[in-house]
Amino acid sequence: MVNRSVEPPTRTRLDVLYLTDLRFPGGSSTSLVDEVEAASAAGYRVGVLQCASSSLRADRALHPGVARLVEEGRLVHVRPGEPVDCSLAIVKHPTVLVEPLGGRLPIRCDHVIVFVGQVPEDADGTRYYTPADVHRNVVEALGAEPVWHPVSPVVRRSLADGSVPLAGEDWVEVIDVDRWTSDRSRPVGDRPVIGRHGRPSPLKWPADPDDLLAAYPDSDDVRVRILGGVDGLEAVLATVPENWEVHPFGSMDACEFLAGVDFFVYHHHHDLVEAFGRTIIEALASGCVVVLPETFRELFGEGCVYAEPSAVRGLVLGLHGDPQAYRSQVEAGDRVVRERFSHAAHVERISAYAGSPAAGDGPIVRAAPTARAPRGLRAQRPVVMVACLGADPVEVASTIRDLDRHRDQAMGFHPVVVTTAAVPEISAELDEDLRIDADRRCFVSDRTGVVVEVLPSRSEHTGDGRWEDLTLSGLARIVRQHGVTSVTVGDLGHEDAWLGLQASPRPSLP
Numbered sequence: 001m002v003n004r005s006v007e008p009p010t011r012t013r014l015d016v017l018y019l020t021d022l023r024f025p026g027g028s029s030t031s032l033v034d035e036v037e038a039a040s041a042a043g044y045r046v047g048v049l050q051c052a053s054s055s056l057r058a059d060r061a062l063h064p065g066v067a068r069l070v071e072e073g074r075l076v077h078v079r080p081g082e083p084v085d086c087s088l089a090i091v092k093h094p095t096v097l098v099e100p101l102g103g104r105l106p107i108r109c110d111h112v113i114v115f116v117g118q119v120p121e122d123a124d125g126t127r128y129y130t131p132a133d134v135h136r137n138v139v140e141a142l143g144a145e146p147v148w149h150p151v152s153p154v155v156r157r158s159l160a161d162g163s164v165p166l167a168g169e170d171w172v173e174v175i176d177v178d179r180w181t182s183d184r185s186r187p188v189g190d191r192p193v194i195g196r197h198g199r200p201s202p203l204k205w206p207a208d209p210d211d212l213l214a215a216y217p218d219s220d221d222v223r224v225r226i227l228g229g230v231d232g233l234e235a236v237l238a239t240v241p242e243n244w245e246v247h248p249f250g251s252m253d254a255c256e257f258l259a260g261v262d263f264f265v266y267h268h269h270h271d272l273v274e275a276f277g278r279t280i281i282e283a284l285a286s287g288c289v290v291v292l293p294e295t296f297r298e299l300f301g302e303g304c305v306y307a308e309p310s311a312v313r314g315l316v317l318g319l320h321g322d323p324q325a326y327r328s329q330v331e332a333g334d335r336v337v338r339e340r341f342s343h344a345a346h347v348e349r350i351s352a353y354a355g356s357p358a359a360g361d362g363p364i365v366r367a368a369p370t371a372r373a374p375r376g377l378r379a380q381r382p383v384v385m386v387a388c389l390g391a392d393p394v395e396v397a398s399t400i401r402d403l404d405r406h407r408d409q410a411m412g413f414h415p416v417v418v419t420t421a422a423v424p425e426i427s428a429e430l431d432e433d434l435r436i437d438a439d440r441r442c443f444v445s446d447r448t449g450v451v452v453e454v455l456p457s458r459s460e461h462t463g464d465g466r467w468e469d470l471t472l473s474g475l476a477r478i479v480r481q482h483g484v485t486s487v488t489v490g491d492l493g494h495e496d497a498w499l500g501l502q503a504s505p506r507p508s509l510p
C-alpha cells in the first residue's frame with residue numbers, strides 16, 4: 001500500500017444534514033433546494049442522506065435541482081455508512097422513516113427536528129404515516145429525541161393529539177424572493193389576468209363546476225392563464241372557456257409565467273387537506289395579488305386577500321380598477337414573503353439551532369463509508385459489481401473514480417470492483433490507499449469507501465483446474481458475500497469480459 005502524507009478524516013463534518021427522499025418531484029424537493037441555497041450562501045455546510053419515502057412507488061431519478069447542487073458542491077450527498085458529525089439533523093418528510101432503518105446511523109448530531117409538510121391522514125381516510133411510529137424510528141436512527149416542526153397551522157392541528165413534541169413555531173417553506181420578483185408598478189393589461197399553476201390533478205381544483213368557473217371566470221372582462229394543464233377535469237369542466245390560456249405542466253418556467261399574471265387565485269378540492277401551497281409563496285414573491293380561501297388566512301395573513309369562489313370576479317375587477325389599492329396589496333404581499341418566507345428567514349432559524357457556521361471555510365473532506373449502515377438503509381440501495389478482469393491498474397483506478405462520481409448523481413448504490421491487478425499499483429494511480437477490511441475480507445478505498453475484491457490473474461494461475469473455472473467460482477463468492485444485485489463489466493471488448501457477465505446474480509427460487 002502507498003503511504004499518504006495526510007490521513008483521511010474519521011468523520012465528515014457538516015453543519016446541517018437532511019434525511020429525505022431526493023426523488024420527490026415537486027414541492028418537497030424544491031423546498032429542499034431553496035433551504036440548501038440559503039444555508040450554503042450563508043456559509044453553512046449542508047449534506048443530505050437519501051432515505052426512501054413510502055409515498056413514492058415509481059422509480060425516479062434525483063430531482064434536477066438537487067442534482068445541480070450536488071454537482072456544484074453546495075450539497076454533500078452522504079453515503080450509507082459515512083460517519084458524520086453535524087449541529088442539526090433534519091428529517092424532511094415523515095414518510096422517509098415510516099419503517100425503521102433497523103439500527104443506529106453513524107451520525108452524531110446536537111439537535112434533531114422532523115419537518116412535517118404533510119398531514120398524517122387526508123380527509124378521505126388515506127393515511128400516510130403514524131407520528132408516534134415515525135418518532136420512534138427517528139430516535140432509533142439518530143439516537144436523540146426530535147422536535148416536530150409543522151409547515152403550517154393546518155399540519156399543526158393534525159398533530160395536536162400530543163403523540164409527538166411540537167415546536168413553538170412552524171417551519172414554513174422559503175423562497176429566493178429576489179429571483180422571482182417582477183415589475184408590478186401596474187397590472188399586466190387593460191383586463192385583469194387571473195392565473196394559477198400546479199401539477200395536473202383534480203384535487204388541485206374545486207369539485208363543483210359552479211365554484212370552478214366562479215374562481216376562474218368564463219367571462220370576457222378577465223383573462224385566465226393556466227400553467228399545468230386541465231387533465232382530469234372532464235367531470236367538472238365540459239369545455240375549456242375561450243378566455244382561458246392553458247399551458248401544459250412544465251412547458252414554461254413558473255417565474256416567467258407568473259410575471260404575466262396580475263391575480264393568482266387558488267381554490268382546491270374539498271377533500272384535499274392543503275398543508276402549505278408552495279405555488280402561493282412563488283406568486284407572492286413574483287408580486288401577484290394572491291386570492292385564497294379563508295382557510296389560508298392564519299398562514300399568510302395580510303399578504304393575501306381571501307374570498308369564496310363566488311366573490312373572486314368582483315374582487316379582482318375592483319382591485320384592478322383601483323391602482324392605489326392594487327399597489328398596496330402588492331406591497332403587503334412583498335412585505336410578508338420577505339419577513340416570513342425568504343432565504344434570510346431560513347438562515348435565522350438555522351442559526352437558532354446550529355449557531356454560526358462551524359464546519360470551516362475550506363473544502364469538505366469526506367470520511368470513507370464504513371459497513372456500519374443499518375440494514376434497512378443498505379437494503380434501499382443496489383449493490384453494483386463491476387468486473388475489471390485483466391484491466392491494468394490505470395483502468396481500474398479510473399473505474400473506481402467514475403463509480404464514485406456516478407454514485408453521487410444517482411440515488412446511491414454500493415459499488416464493488418473486482419480486479420486482477422495489483423493493489424499497490426491501483427492505489428498509486430488513485431492517490432488513496434486500499435486498506436484491508438478484516439470483517440468483510442476485502443479491500444476498501446480509504447476516501448471513497450469503494451469495495452475492491454482481488455482475484456488471481458490468468459498469468460498468476462498455477463495448480464489444478466482451469467483459471468476460468470476458479471475465476472467464476474470467485475465471482476460467485478463475491479456476489480453472495482456482498483449481496484450483489486447487478487453486474488456490469490468495465491471493458492466489454494476485453495477477452496475475459498464474458499466471465500463477469502456470467503456472474504450476474506440469479507433470482508432465488510421460490
